[in-house]
Amino acid sequence: MAIDWPKTALEVLNEEPLVVKNPKTWYHIHTYGGWGQFFKGLRNKKILATRCTNPQCGEKRLWLPPRANCPDCWHDMQWVEAPQTGTIYTHSVVTYPGELFKLPPGTPLISVEIEGVCTKLMSWLKEGKPKFGMKIKAVFNTERPTNSILDLAWVPA
Amino acid sequence: MIKFGPGNLRIPKFEKPVYVVAGGLTDYRKKYPEKNTSELCTMALRMAVEENDLKVDPEEFRRMVNWVVYSQFADHFGDQLLAAAKIHDYLGFDPLGNIEVKTGGATGGSAVLAAAQAVASGYADCVPVVGWERMDEVTTKVGNSYIASAACKDFESELGWMYAAYYALMAQRYQYENNVPHETLARIACKNHLYAYYSPFSQNPGKYTVEDILKNDIVSDPLTFLECCVMSVGAAVLIVCDEKVANRLTDRPVRLTAICGGSHTLRTADRRHMPILLLPNETEATYKEYFTHKRTDWPGFSSFLASRMAAYLAYNMAGIKDPVEDFDLLETHDAFTISDVQTYEDIGLRPYGRGREFIESGEAYFEGKLPTNLSGGLIGTMHAVGATGIWQIVEVLWQLQGKYDKFHGDPKMWERYGKKKPADWKSLQLKNPKRACTISHAGTGSHVTCAILEKP
Ligand SMILES: [Zn+2]
Numbered sequence: 001m002a003i004d005w006p007k008t009a010l011e012v013l014n015e016e017p018l019v020v021k022n023p024k025t026w027y028h029i030h031t032y033g034g035w036g037q038f039f040k041g042l043r044n045k046k047i048l049a050t051r052c053t054n055p056q057c058g059e060k061r062l063w064l065p066p067r068a069n070c071p072d073c074w075h076d077m078q079w080v081e082a083p084q085t086g087t088i089y090t091h092s093v094v095t096y097p098g099e100l101f102k103l104p105p106g107t108p109l110i111s112v113e114i115e116g117v118c119t120k121l122m123s124w125l126k127e128g129k130p131k132f133g134m135k136i137k138a139v140f141n142t143e144r145p146t147n148s149i150l151d152l153a154w155v156p157a
Numbered sequence: 158m159i160k161f162g163p164g165n166l167r168i169p170k171f172e173k174p175v176y177v178v179a180g181g182l183t184d185y186r187k188k189y190p191e192k193n194t195s196e197l198c199t200m201a202l203r204m205a206v207e208e209n210d211l212k213v214d215p216e217e218f219r220r221m222v223n224w225v226v227y228s229q230f231a232d233h234f235g236d237q238l239l240a241a242a243k244i245h246d247y248l249g250f251d252p253l254g255n256i257e258v259k260t261g262g263a264t265g266g267s268a269v270l271a272a273a274q275a276v277a278s279g280y281a282d283c284v285p286v287v288g289w290e291r292m293d294e295v296t297t298k299v300g301n302s303y304i305a306s307a308a309c310k311d312f313e314s315e316l317g318w319m320y321a322a323y324y325a326l327m328a329q330r331y332q333y334e335n336n337v338p339h340e341t342l343a344r345i346a347c348k349n350h351l352y353a354y355y356s357p358f359s360q361n362p363g364k365y366t367v368e369d370i371l372k373n374d375i376v377s378d379p380l381t382f383l384e385c386c387v388m389s390v391g392a393a394v395l396i397v398c399d400e401k402v403a404n405r406l407t408d409r410p411v412r413l414t415a416i417c418g419g420s421h422t423l424r425t426a427d428r429r430h431m432p433i434l435l436l437p438n439e440t441e442a443t444y445k446e447y448f449t450h451k452r453t454d455w456p457g458f459s460s461f462l463a464s465r466m467a468a469y470l471a472y473n474m475a476g477i478k479d480p481v482e483d484f485d486l487l488e489t490h491d492a493f494t495i496s497d498v499q500t501y502e503d504i505g506l507r508p509y510g511r512g513r514e515f516i517e518s519g520e521a522y523f524e525g526k527l528p529t530n531l532s533g534g535l536i537g538t539m540h541a542v543g544a545t546g547i548w549q550i551v552e553v554l555w556q557l558q559g560k561y562d563k564f565h566g567d568p569k570m571w572e573r574y575g576k577k578k579p580a581d582w583k584s585l586q587l588k589n590p591k592r593a594c595t596i597s598h599a600g601t602g603s604h605v606t607c608a609i610l611e612k613p
Pocket of ligand 1: 052053054057058059060070071072073074075
């Protein structure tokens, strides 16, 4: 019994030089692992950050994005609710986003400074025009969650 | 707070001196369907071996090689895992050992660092470093997505899928803190597009005015397309060796007196405030009045600790006291105009907050005190990522060897790539330069290498 030739072909885009199209259609199964609490927290309108539990650790600052392990001593961290107000540390309107961006071109990206948090979380501004030092508050996508960082956004406070 | 222990700031040293003797390039294009990746690497290797006035023939050179380092940023782009094995075989280097290095945009610099480590330790004495990137298999929009997957995919990539946006956030903050006019940033773009105009290898040459740059389409405000690096296809090769092999290969060896690496968090967000790490030309007094109500933290979003760390180590390793005085030329990783100004400060050309002066004073130009990116940079000539850090060192090697004209001015070199040498071509060969520096940079400053080359 002979085996049939394949039924699908690589599409030829150009003859000289010969250029073909290699299709890609699969997905990746991605775990958030120990950071999953953060994304689940957004469903309950909570911003969950982490703090080191090691009594010997010198720093103990509040991390957001959260880390399951402390970068200073590698010990486990503890989940702590972060404030839901902050200020705009920097901003930019992205006119030509890359493929996969789920928001429209012209969406303002912001970095948020939150009191007591040692980082400046990258996020987006859902309403208004961004300005340095502008006071903002968190809003949550609980209607149709994307289960990504986009479920957190900010509006003028 | 990052607190350094004594081991953390140990100055690296080479057990044996390391030299670079020859380099080879392809031209750089947005799309390059005429050649596959293996062929591009062969083109660059042949130029290195056949056109650098080596004192041995190619076959003899092949018999001298004992280790090879490969440099490619993203398997996503090439869509071929273990591409290095395929290229190593194609170049006829089997069964010699080899490694492939990956540190994002700094991959080329890190690959040269790995080759230098091999030579300095005595593990090898003749090491080709071969880098490439093939960015034309996908659309530009998908390409930007691939590049943005080199940001944190859990917490940042989704916000734009666009690296220019992450640099735009830094640009806005930098301008807010330091009050830098957009015109100053645009002057960097003008300069580098212009120098690319004199290079047969360049992808995006042009004689632009500051106004042209500012009126160009905005990618993510404030950055316009002409202020951003190109996405390229192409390859570059550098030959790294010890002193004995260097003298056998060439009459004009150049010593790699230092090449050092630094790093910082992949997410700009996670950069905690810390004391400024001082370079040899700075003291605590330099920054007595640095912090203000606007400049609240360091490195913050305005500075790259990775670049500062790499420069700190390399300057101390090579005995550099003042970079503007001690270097005769410089190649920075000008992926964006803003990152160039930031880098001027990180590597001590000006104190933090005053980077604009380096371009505004004219020092950064061909006629200036420290000509920068005479190659045309990433904005004008190329960013075939895995090749970039290698290409930068090849360009300064040729300058130090007095071979700029040979590789950029020969009309046949232009014809080789289907181009015509411009009637108003001008030589950018510096007069007897002695010492050069190159900066290779990844992410929003996740990895940086600083290399120092010197004529013996
Ligand atoms: Zn800790």
